[in-house]
Amino acid sequence: MAQPDSVHRLYGVPHSLYTGIARCYLRTQGIEYVELPTSHPDFAGRIMPVIQRSIIPVLETTGGEVVQDSLDIIDHFERQGVRYSAYPQGLLQSVLGVIITYYGTQALLPHAMHYRWTYRDRQEGFLRDQFAAGIGPEMADKVMSRMNSYLPQLGVTDHTIPEIEASFEQLLETLNAHFAEHPYLFGGRPSLADYGLIGPMFAHLGRDPVPENLMKTRAPKVFRWVERMTAPGLDTPEFPDYGDDVLPSDAIPETLEPLLRQVADEIFPMLTDKLAFLDNLVAEHQPEDGQPVSAKPHQRYVGAVETAFRGVPVQAGVQPYLLYVLRKADEMLAESPAEEQARVREALTVRGLVEALPGDRGYTVDRRNHIEVWQRG
Structure with a gap:
């Protein structure tokens, strides 16, 4: 058990996919926190002995509880009660939210890592700066090389890269049409589906120079959703009369159906x-x-x-x-x-x-x- 503190501590870095999920949730709910990198001495001194490995994100609550994993961090606060619950009352919306979370946190990993590391030569300065800021310049080279080496086990090869890029461009087109009509995936507030999708769509695809430029030029509504998800509260000035709830009666927006078809096409077999x-x-x-x-x-x-x-x-x-x-x-x-x-x-x-x-x-x-x-x- 860690020591009590006056504010929640989120251990993570801006370029981390899973940290982005937890960060967006905390900002949406207005939960006060401070974010610290893994190079902070408390992470090695007090957090790693508890979690038994070097992994992020980790939340250290004001009461000294340690919560590891973005989904567990969300559920920790959901049990306490929050203003904008990540779980819709509709069962279909909630179950689809889990499946979309799987799509975002697992099936989009190849997309995120491909655009980060295959195009490394075009964004080396940005990546080196980001990794050095989180873990120091001495460790940056080692970690970047290790991350780069993960591409084959993620299925990123010369044969799959054309399909990965076609998939990302299709996803941008589909989401751009949806976010022209709805601020979030299921309506007026983010659900687990949004949090699951924002991980790769912010940390890698909406922030690294090559995919970020593609998102801005091809799908500006998607880039605006990324901004919306990372802002405090509900950042929805484009939808002044939409409200802050999900669609009633467990309804699935018609504009979301192409995304669900793409998810089905890509997670199987x-x-x-x-x-x-x-x-x-x-x-x-x-x-x-x-x-x-x-x-x-x-x-x-x-x-x-x-x-x-x-x-x-x-x-x-x-x-x-x-x-x-x-x-x-x-x-x-x-x-x-x-x-x-x-x-x-x-x-x-x-x-x-x-x-x-x-x-x-x-x-x-x-x-x-x-x-x-x-x-x-």
């Missing part, structure tokens, strides 16, 4: 293949309940799978964390009446997204003592 890999891994090793998902706390990948992205064969690394994200959708459904479950499953089936629900596989992934572990039964 990769998600299906990764789940099958995890099924086989658990069946072979039979981990006990509470056993860490990897041999070392800092290891996020447990193997690789032969799969495809937009029809192009690719090998991609498998993170058990994907189950930690998607299990939220199953939990929401399990807590709902049978007729509501049936309605939502039908809506997902129509949109080609029902297979994004992991379902009961005899195991899932939990987080205990700040480490991802297998949950059995």
Whole structure:
């Protein structure tokens, strides 16, 4: 347990995808905090011994509680009550929010890392400045080289790069049309879907020079949404009479349907293949309940799978964390009446997204003592 403080502390850096999710949430809710880099002595001295690895974001609350992971930070404050809840009352909106969060935090990782590192020569000065500001100039080279080396396990290759770029341009076009009519994905306030999507769309794609310029010139409404998400409160002067709630009756905006089609087109078959890999891994090793998902706390990948992205064969690394994200959708459904479950499953089936629900596989992934572990039964 850390020591109590007068203000929440968020350990992270501006160019971090997952820190951006937590930062946007805190700013939207008007929660007072100070952001500190991992080079701050308290991170190594007090935080890392608690979380057992060097990872961000980490929230240190005013009461001394340590919360690691952007989604856990959101849920920490949701339990306390906030002005603009990230979880709509509509079950379909909430479940789709989880799936879009998976899309943003997992399926868009190749896009984020491709545009950052494949175009490194065109944005070297900016990247070096950002990494040095967070961890110091001596460590910047090492970390940048390590990040650059992750591209193959993310499926970023000469064969997939054309599809990754086509995917990003399609996403910009789709979101630009949506944000011309709505301030956020499901209406008048950000939901979990917005927070899941803002991670890559701010930290990498809306901030690094090459993709940021593409976003500004091709999709100015998307860039404005990025600004809106990173501003305090609800920054919606373009929508003075819209209101601050999600659409009623669990409605899905018509302008959002192209995004949902793109999500379905791009997360499969990769998600299906990764789940099958995890099924086989658990069946072979039979981990006990509470056993860490990897041999070392800092290891996020447990193997690789032969799969495809937009029809192009690719090998991609498998993170058990994907189950930690998607299990939220199953939990929401399990807590709902049978007729509501049936309605939502039908809506997902129509949109080609029902297979994004992991379902009961005899195991899932939990987080205990700040480490991802297998949950059995």
